[in-house]
Amino acid sequence: MEHWFTNIAGALVHWLMGLGVPAGWADLILLIVQWVCIIGIVTLNILILIWLERKVAGFVQMRLGPNRLGPFGVFQTVADAIKLLTKQDLIPAAVDKWVFRTAPLLFIVIAVMLYVVLPMGDGMAIVNLNVGVLYFISVGSLSTICLLMAGWGSNNKWSLLGAMRAVAQMISYEIPLAFSLLGVVMIAGSLNLQDIVAAQHNIWFILLQPVAFLIYFIAATAELNRGPFDMPEAESELTAGPYTEYSGMRWALFFLAEYTNLVAVSALAATIFLGGWQGPWLPSWLWIIIKTYFVMMLFFWIKWTFPRIRMDHLMSFSWKVLLPVSLANILITGAGIHLFRLMGWC
């Protein structure tokens, strides 16, 4: 069970080589297959995730959540997806058509690009990049521009306000997010996610870096534009922020990308702080799924508990609290590592 997916990939390459395909081409075909698999997983996963979130939201508010379609309402999202797919493709007359159209596509492409470096099992990262953490942070921050494109292209005040909020918030929270990961990188001594997972063989980094995990979690919530930091959308103030003018499939793409980002960020949290794919008895790919879903449940729980924070409070919290704390965390981690080396404990 442990080696199912690696065996399938190996068999595919072997079969292609047997057909006389050169090794480089076989690897490229494997890459495309993996890419398609990721897109499939992402789209199937979102069906479960939306249902799960609505169920959690219902339970937290002492409601039942969706329960009409299928057992426990699991097919509710399928019906919603069909509705969105068959909806009329509306583009308002005054929008900047190219920017308006490309924004959701770019958003989803960037969201899917995050999965390239995530180790989804023992040796199951698509690309074993030695600057994995850096890649993740830099690609992740690109999604800011998609929201700005959506807001600007919509040619609508609320959309633009939402987009501006998104940019301010996402850039501000990028910094504590990166700094919180720096402590872990210093201990592991590598930016490669596989190495970071391997470094957690004895002890998970959440125990060594609890403050970093907290900062990462808060900053990630803000990066994902999720409640209580969903200022860009802020239904009660901005109708739907950058998404106001979008409907049907384009809107669905934004939704899909948001959940895709959520899974990616949760998977990174599981990889960096919760020991990644390491765990007893179960196969490694199952462990990373369990841990990712656990982190996502935390996100759901937080979102449906807290009310939305005010925009200026949000910004000052990032610059005045999270940034100094994350810098102090780096300092203490550095000092600790130095002390350990000095004493010869590691």
Add this chain to the structure above:
Amino acid sequence: MYGKGLLKGLGITFGHTFEKKYTIQYPEQMPHLENRFRGCLQFEPDKCIACGLCTKTCPNGVLTLETVKDPATNKKQPVSYTINLQYCMFCNLCVEICPKSCLYFDHNFELAKYNREDIKMHYTFPAAAAAPESGEKPAEADAGEARKAKQLKAMLAALSTNPAKVLNKLLENEEQTAILAEVLAGDEKKSARLAELMLGDRDKAKKVAIAMVNKELKDRDKAEGGEK
């Protein structure tokens, strides 16, 4: 300590997750209604003494009561009673004032109807209709005629929309019914006569129907002969 309130909030929502849910699955599961719940206004005609207090007390003019004076006892008797529920605001005044408790609110809250007229609830009093009042008898006769006209209209409609089904009762042969249906479709007078007979004298209607079919067959033979 900072963040104490946040943890408390998380604790509350976590607790709620495992508590009993308040949702009632409405169409399948009916909500629990207290005794005093005011659903649809109901009227018990048997108890009514035609005092008219309810109509006077109703602030919205929901209730209308028609009465006649019985010449024998010189007392008012109810003829008809109408509740136009669309204007009711469920204030309970009529229920409170009724001396014989013939008005009450039941627990039915599904009051939506397809037609505006269906909202009205109309009650008539058979006892009063039979009373020896001068204006009553012609009205009854009128009603009888109106009913007959209505039946005739319905029969005609049935003949034009689905003739085979109606004519099957008169004729035993499918071929014959088909021929007769064709005849009737072309001739309004004939179908009107047949419909009237069917309502009145079934046996005569059968004979007429067979005669009509035979005549039509003869006509067709003649027409064919002419062509040849």
